[in-house]
Amino acid sequence: MTFLERISVFCAFAVLLLAGQNASAGTATKPNVLLIIADDLGDRLGCYGDPLAVTPHLDALAEQGVLFGNAYCQYHTCGPSRGSMLSGRYPFETGYTGNKGHTFGDMVGGLTSLPRLFRENGYKTARVGKVFHMNIPSGIGKPGTDDPDAWDVAINNTGWDAVPENINKGTNWGTRDSAAVRVWYHDPEIDDVEFADGQGLVAAIDLLDRHHPEKTGMPFFLTYGIYRPHPPMIVPKKHWDAIDASKIKILEVSADDRDDIPAINWHRTGPGYNFIPEEHALNYTHAYYAAIHFVDALAGRLIQALEEKGLADNTIIVFAGDQGFMLGEHGHWHKSSMFEEAQRVPLIMVDPRGKEKGKQVSGLAGLIDVYPTLCELAGMTPQHELSGISLKPQLTDASAETKSCEFIMGSPGGYTLRTERYAYTEWRKKGQPTGLGMLYDLRSDPQQFTNLIHDPAYQTIREKLAQQLDDKIRDRK
Numbered sequence: 173m174t175f176l177e178r179i180s181v182f183c184a185f186a187v188l189l190l191a192g193q194n195a196s197a198g199t200a201t202k203p204n205v206l207l208i209i210a211d212d213l214g215d216r217l218g219c220y221g222d223p224l225a226v227t228p229h230l231d232a233l234a235e236q237g238v239l240f241g242n243a244y245c246q247y248h249t250c251g252p253s254r255g256s257m258l259s260g261r262y263p264f265e266t267g268y269t270g271n272k273g274h275t276f277g278d279m280v281g282g283l284t285s286l287p288r289l290f291r292e293n294g295y296k297t298a299r300v301g302k303v304f305h306m307n308i309p310s311g312i313g314k315p316g317t318d319d320p321d322a323w324d325v326a327i328n329n330t331g332w333d334a335v336p337e338n339i340n341k342g343t344n345w346g347t348r349d350s351a352a353v354r355v356w357y358h359d360p361e362i363d364d365v366e367f368a369d370g371q372g373l374v375a376a377i378d379l380l381d382r383h384h385p386e387k388t389g390m391p392f393f394l395t396y397g398i399y400r401p402h403p404p405m406i407v408p409k410k411h412w413d414a415i416d417a418s419k420i421k422i423l424e425v426s427a428d429d430r431d432d433i434p435a436i437n438w439h440r441t442g443p444g445y446n447f448i449p450e451e452h453a454l455n456y457t458h459a460y461y462a463a464i465h466f467v468d469a470l471a472g473r474l475i476q477a478l479e480e481k482g483l484a485d486n487t488i489i490v491f492a493g494d495q496g497f498m499l500g501e502h503g504h505w506h507k508s509s510m511f512e513e514a515q516r517v518p519l520i521m522v523d524p525r526g527k528e529k530g531k532q533v534s535g536l537a538g539l540i541d542v543y544p545t546l547c548e549l550a551g552m553t554p555q556h557e558l559s560g561i562s563l564k565p566q567l568t569d570a571s572a573e574t575k576s577c578e579f580i581m582g583s584p585g586g587y588t589l590r591t592e593r594y595a596y597t598e599w600r601k602k603g604q605p606t607g608l609g610m611l612y613d614l615r616s617d618p619q620q621f622t623n624l625i626h627d628p629a630y631q632t633i634r635e636k637l638a639q640q641l642d643d644k645i646r647d648r649k
Contacts, residue, residue, distance in 0.1 A: 204487040211402035214496030229472025237522030245495040251305030260543030260558035276319035287322035290393040298325040301397035331368035346444015356404035357459035359412035401463030432623035526567035535574030596637035
């Protein structure tokens with residue numbers, strides 16, 4: 173080989189080496205993603221204006237990015253809600269409308285989950301806790317209906333509050349249903365780290381270190397699924413003590429409140445779900461807000477670790493609940509209802525590159541928008557059609573227009589169309605009378621006390637909303 177030939181080979185090798193280094197650097201500088209999901213958490217946070225909530229860390233997170241003030245789940249039950257968010261498709265499109273099944277793929281066959289898409293696009297992906305559906309508390313420490321192809325690492329954390337003997341030390345009232353759904357609460361003097369969620373936090377912080385882009389040369393997608401405030405509401409005592417019990421007031425419900433509400437709305441009808449004794453109502457409310465304080469502390473510590481490891485400037489953070497929870501509104505004490513309290517969720521997004529900080533978006537949004545938003549922020553192309561919209565424009569301009577309506581389903585056979593002003597619900601379950609529905613003007617009746625479904629003055633509006641609902645279901649199937 174001549175001298176000139178050797179020089180040519182050396183130069184070609186140098187170009188290839190430099191290209192490889194640049195490619196690696198390009199991969200490492202893609203934005204990381206931290207997705208935090210709390211179980212059964214409605215928008216009862218301080219940053220959403222709730223006077224009982226003590227949530228300093230999540231309030232601070234909202235100041236770093238954008239809070240979506242009218243965000244909704246797509247189903248008021250854990251599994252379908254999470255399945256919708258992580259598939260980017262509505263439950264009636266996938267048929268995922270229950271909590272049964274072995275894996276995510278069983279429920280939405282053929283669709284690529286959000287974390288799997290990131291994994292297939294060069295991200296280190298990890299799950300801690302409940303991301304896809306798992307039963308609480310019996311499923312804690314197990315994979316549940318996971319998507320095993322989505323993760324490089326999946327951690328099924330468990331702890332003191334998942335042990336049946338410990339759960340049974342709590343106070344419960346009502347039906348014979350499991351601790352997963354009935355009124356059940358306890359405030360043991362146990363350190364946070366001994367709880368399942370505390371163990372999850374330890375694992376999540378460790379993963380920030382293990383999957384640091386400086387070590388792997390790859391961006392990460394980390395999801396931390398917090399089990400609380402899902403029942404049983406067992407919370408370390410220090411979080412119970414953080415709530416001012418003197419501020420807790422049980423809502424007064426008039427004797428005729430349910431006269432204009434279809435009975436089918438009360439999916440759970442037994443004792444323990446409706447009109448519970450005052451002592452339990454006060455304590456259960458206390459336990460729920462204590463659990464929210466616990467969630468806030470966990471999320472805050474993880475975000476602090478992100479900052480300490482120098483990752484915050486290149487990490488997109490999304491915090492959300494999977495559906496709401498009713499605390500005595502209309503006398504109900506559970507989720508699984510077609511009312512606002514069961515459908516509204518917190519949704520906070522922080523993009524360190526975004527222009528908006530500490531702003532609130534008043535337009536409608538849904539968990540279904542998380543998938544397309546993260547795809548656009550990460551410069552990623554989804555492998556299937558998505559039903560939501562990207563919320564990236566609102567991270568640049570909080571006043572940017574969002575969507576004209578949002579769509580929520582719920583068992584048994586309920587459909588809600590939520591517009592800026594109205595909440596229109598109808599039930600389409602076989603064997604049930606036709607025409608069951610609710611219509612509320614949220615501008616004049618935000619607490620949904622007066623069902624206008626049969627009010628002649630609103631029939632034109634009802635027909636318009638019903639047609640809009642029909643069109644949406646027909647077009648998307």
